[in-house]
Amino acid sequence: MMPAHIHLFAMITLSTDGRTDGGVLELDADTQIRQRLIYFLRHDEKQTRKRRAMVPLCPTLAPWLDGVTGKLIRYHTPTSVKTRAAGGAEWFERPTANIANGFEGVLLAAHAARPDLGLARQVVDADGEPVWLEPRKKLGETKRRPKMVGIGTPNTLRHTIHTWHKRQGVPEAQIDAVAGYSEQGTGASYTHLRPEYLREFLTSTEAFWEAFGEFSSSHLCYGRTTKIIIMNVRRLRG
Structure with missing residues (x-):
């Protein structure tokens, strides 16, 4: 099974258009999710040029966050047999500060399952020759x-x-506001509005998950393997 924290990260990112660093990875359910809204700007922070948006919680994502407390993206894995035998905890858990390595691991696993989707490639050296690893x-x-x-x-x-x-025709102003782009230009007319005005964005997000559902139901069941999401996102992209 793929890491659950990457699965949840993928669900949140695809449902909010949120940034990775300073956004999705830092989300805290206790302080940043309330009244079906996700506040990417924490209460102790000031807005910067890379603005942190207030995004409506879409219906597909909502069940994933129901009852969750604390930091959302946390690495969670069983402890060793030795640790448990000594009376230690059954699970090891820590907040996730960087998800790049785990995400690449998912890409490699997805590629192994479906190489036709082109989710990985063989590394080449400085001379352009393929790199091979010795047998384990x-x-x-x-x-x-x-x-x-x-x-x-x-x-x-x-x-x-x-x-x-x-491609779904969501107004640029809504896309800019949700993505946290500058208030200048088209995004300016939406940043002062409540998220219920982002109707087209929310409708488009649910349309994405509906289209995704033609390939898999993994977006509806927490704990399924992340590689299924990655593979089917690639299929949606064509």
Whole structure:
């Protein structure tokens, strides 16, 4: 099973068009989610040029956050048999400050399941030659394997949903306001409005998840593998 914290990160990013650093990774359910609104700007912060928006909580995302407390994106994994045998905790958990490595791991797992989607490529050296890794004897491997790297970053999800909204005809002002772009230009007319005025954005977000549902139901069940989301986002992008 893929890491649950990356699964949740993908759900929030695709549902809010939120930034990774200083946005989704920092969200705290106790202080930043109330009355079906997500406040990317914390109460102790001031707005900067990279504005932090107030975004409506879409129906598809809402069940994922129901009853959650504290920081949302947390690494959560079973402890070792030795730790549990000594009376230690069954789970290890910590807040996630960086999600890049875990996200790439998901890309590699998704590529292994569906190489036709092009989610990874083999690394090449300075001379352009493919890089190979030696067999892992502890795993019983006898042949070298290609060294792979994922194609994409956590921000790829944001770029994907941003493009989706544009194709759906969501007004630029709403897209700019939600994405946290400058108040200058088209975004200025929306930043003072309550999120219920972002109707087209919310409708477009739900249309995205409806289209996603043609490939998978993983967006409706917390705990499913993240690679399913990644693969089907790629299929939606064409």
